[in-house]
Amino acid sequence: MFSGQTLSLVTQELQQQADLASLAKQVESAKSKAQVLYEEVLNVIKRTQDATIQSVSIDVTPIPKDSCQLKLYNTLKGHQNKVAKICWNYDSSKILSASQDGYMILWDAITGYKKQAIQLDNPYVLTCSMSSNEKLVAGAGLDNICTIYKIKPDTSNVPVVTSSSINNKYNIQMHGNFYQSIQSTFKGHSAYISECEFIGNNSIVTSSGDMTCMLWDITKGCKSRDFIDHIGDVLTMTIFPQNILNNNLFISGSSDGYAKVWDLRSPTPTQNFQPSSIDVTSLKVFPDGNAFVLGTDDGLIRLFDLRSDCQLGQYNLNQELRNNQNIINTSHKVLQSPKDYRNCGYQKQPLSSTTEKSFDKVSLNSMISNFENQGVFSLDFGKSGRFLYSCYSEFGCVVWDTLKNEIIGSIGSDHSDKINKVAVSPDGIGLATGSWDSTIKVWSV
Secondary structure, X not given: OOOHHHHHHHHHHHHXXXXXXXXXHHHHHHHHHHHHHXXXXXXXXXXXXXXXXXXXXXOOOOOOOOOOOOEEEEEEOOOOOOEEEEEEOOOOOEEEEEEOOOEEEEEEOOOOOEEEEEEOOOOOEEEEEEOOOOOEEEEEEOOOEEEEXXXXXXXXXXXXXXXXXXXXXXXXXXXXXXXXXXXXXXXXXXXXXXXXXXXXXXXXXXXXXXXXXXXXXXXXXXXXXXXXXXXXXXXXXXXXXXXXXXXXXXXXXXXXXXEEEEEOXXXXXXXXXXXXXXXXXXEEEOOOOOEEEEEEOOOEEEEEEOOOOEEEEEEEHHHHHHHOHHHHHOHHHOOOOHHHHHHOOOOOOOOOHXXXXXXXXXXXXXXXXXXXXXXXXXXXXXXXXXXXXXXXXXXXEEEEEOOOOEEEEEEOOOOOOOEEEEEEOOOOOEEEEEEOOOOEEEEEO
């Protein structure tokens, strides 16, 4: 016979099991309803998306293949480790770079001289940015801190030899000197900072592996607000072009597969895009501010229109290679690093006619399967938006015709290692590529 206490315990346990079973049924029912609603949303989007950018531009004259032949203008040497980020100033005369050697360098894009070199407190830098008035620069990375530095006015024209504090194998001279004047140090993220961008001259927004973005007031030296909606690391971020929508918008991309458009005046994202469940690794806004592209870790690039709230185009490197055998037959011009040549079965050396014939015999499927990771490292548009420059982890920098969804060229064959950054100058005349070979190359459009 059960005692009263034992019976009460058994009854409570049975009731808990019944409650759990009821809760599980409710969860399953909610999932089913959510799936139905999700499919209805997809159907509405499909009805709205009645055309692609390729279909509406079918009558536009295509750009000939291999017509995008940029001329190497200058090679910027001075960093001693991988170049993590490059960005141009407003008038396209200077380039700011950050490297994992623990320095940010401000270059004269025309002469190639170093204007200033800023020693960072943390060598594991991932990103940098420059204010539009060129008085401040920012650096951030694996220490979870975003540091704002003042830029010393450029008044010196006396070249000085680079300090011995850097293992300077190039023995490059520089205009100016080493300088460090910290304006603000922003601490608040609980994980690495993947990107930072100035919004105006008095604010900066950061994205982080802690799944958030933060807006910081440089004048007050404190955080203004958080942007919380992602459920994965925020891997990339981009702001809208200057003078577009009063500098109030930016886009974040995350490992949760979402790209979210944020308005500084709104507590929640104004738009959400989920092209897939793959990590969003790079973003860039179209020059007119009405669209943007995102690159994912599977090597796909997608173009989204903000007004119609849907996808307009997709740029698939693998598909383009399959559709155009000629690109493969000339791909020794595209492949960049020694690793890429080893993957194809050849050493990196000048191609003789015999070697070129042998290279042509490499099967297309074999070449594609040799890419360890076809993820997109970096994206940027030409000034008109017709050219889309994309850096792939195992395929160098490729030039797409945005309208025709075709590869029309490649850039950066002079680099000796992976090209991980590409940036077009605001005036559209120059283009810079950053590489793991520690150099930056400036190309003339």
